[in-house]
Amino acid sequence: MFSRIKRDIEVVFERDPAARSVLEVLFCYPGLHAIWLYRLANALYKRGWVLLPRMISNFARFLTGIEIHPGATIGEGLFIDHGTGVVIGETTEIGNNVTLYQGVTLGGTGKEKGKRHPTIGNNVVVASGAKVLGSFTVGDNSKIGAGSVVLREVPPDSTVVGIPGKVVSRFGMKVDACGIGEVDLEHNNLPDPEGEMLFCLQRNMARLEARIEQLEKELKKQDESKSI
Template sequence: MGLFKMFKEDIDVVFDQDPAARTYIEVLLTYSGLHAIWAHRIAHVFYRKKFFFIARVISQVSRFFTGIEIHPGARIGSRFFIDHGMGVVIGETCEIGNNVTIFQGVTLGGTGKEKGKRHPTIKDNALIATGAKILGSITIGESSKVGAGSVVLHDVPDHSTVVGIPGRVVVQNGQRVRRDLDHHILPDPVSEKIKSMEKEMEELKTQLIELKGVKGHEHKHL
């Protein structure tokens, strides 16, 4: 796909994903996520031609102005959307598919000084919510969601929802994963476990009271 065609699709996806987008002029001039993506696409061309220094300079200038750090070696598909974007970090060996959406504060990083493929692969139509950290050479499946603030260290199957620290799959192939902005409305496995434990404790208390009542009744008869 040509570079300018990808630029056009990058603009189109902003209108598809962001209800606040009103005009092309506004999007072109004020959307830092779009600026970061365009700078990366140019830097990536230089990177592939082994002009590594120029590629890194473009990347660093973009980081200074947008607050979004994308290594020029990262491979990013079409219709990639970064909402707001401040604090986003995308590592060198990341592979991001088509129609992927990420929010501010997301890190697609490594776990150490390992060589080779050391950053995540994000498949088509995935959504990574605010503040999520996806670390290591793992794969986020197609049409999957990662909840806000989650830390994901293992592969996520297609059509799944992951939340928590560490990230846990809480929905998989249950219902269609919607690609919308409701990334805050997700199950909370920790909260659900606490509620389950509270219920069990109440049941144990009830049983203990009943046992005490039976013993008290027996003592009276003795």
Template sequence: MFRNFRTDIETILENDPAARNKLEVAFTYSGLHAIWAHRIAHTFYKRNWFTIARLISQTSRFFTGIEIHPGATIGSKLFIDHGMGIVIGETCEIGDNVVIYQGVTLGGTGKEKGKRHPTIGNNVVIASGAKVLGSFKVGDNVNIGANSVVLREVPPNSTVVGIPGRVVKRDGARVGDRLDHTQLPDPVIEMLRVMQKEVSELRLELEKEKRKAREEKRENEPANL
């Protein structure tokens, strides 16, 4: 457990351009503190000391604003940026090298028992305010756009945006830089572009019909005289 502490600090230094040194990261990054507290709470949870585990996790929630259930399984090199308002459920599983921004919920959809939270693959970015709800898998190398609501399985190498979340890119290069989630495709803008194209095509067709009508009118004028 403690061997991961140095890796956690180095992960932040690699991913956050605002991080200046290890001392600053260790003392001021609430996302890091939440991860450390979770590692301790999870150790107690695996030994069936559930009350102690929950006390640790709730204390961490009070100080960091990040709620990670002690039963959740977290891989290496998780980077929680800003972190306020993040909720990670009991049966959630998170892979390696995952980035989670503030306001994200990895939750369930009801009161069912057993596995009820998502499984997040490796190299996944979950942008601000996104909700991933239910027991399904989010594949490796997935980008989930800000404020998206994901309710079903996501294939690897995909980009998901919208409410409900839908795949807008798959099996291709990532959209922009891995951490630059502002460059994810916007389905509303894409729809407006399609509509604009259709309107332009209709205008061209209308102009053609008008020209055709004028030509027919000129051709018929001598006959009418």
């Protein structure tokens, strides 16, 4: 238990440059408190308890603003930054070394029974306000851009942005309407597929206008030669 607590604290220092001391992390990081309370609720839930784990989950939501269903499965090294508004559903599975920012929802769709929440792979980053909805897998080492709504499976080593979420890069290479090239996968510099699509449309329109102007000049020359 103490080794897991130590690891949880180390994760905060690894991923948040604002962390200054162990005492600050212990008392001022709601994401850490939510994870610890989840583990208590999850241990009881696995033993067949229902009401008490849900009460602990509700208390954690009141205390931290983060709601984690006690039935969720969470690996080692989860870091919830700030965390207000984070929701993790009952059948969610989260791998190791995952980072969630504030406002993230790992939710389900409809009223189906069984597995209805996403499976998040290892080393995944889900940025602020992103919604991952449904029973599918987000592959290892992937990034979900801020405000994205992901409704289908994400391959490993991908970057997803937009509503609905679209894969805009894989293995560090940009995937867009204009071709393939290198892309910076830094969390603060994600591609903008809509902006790139508009750029492509503008470029194609400029080419068409130039071609039409050229054809009009050729027709004009032909008319003048006929008149002579």
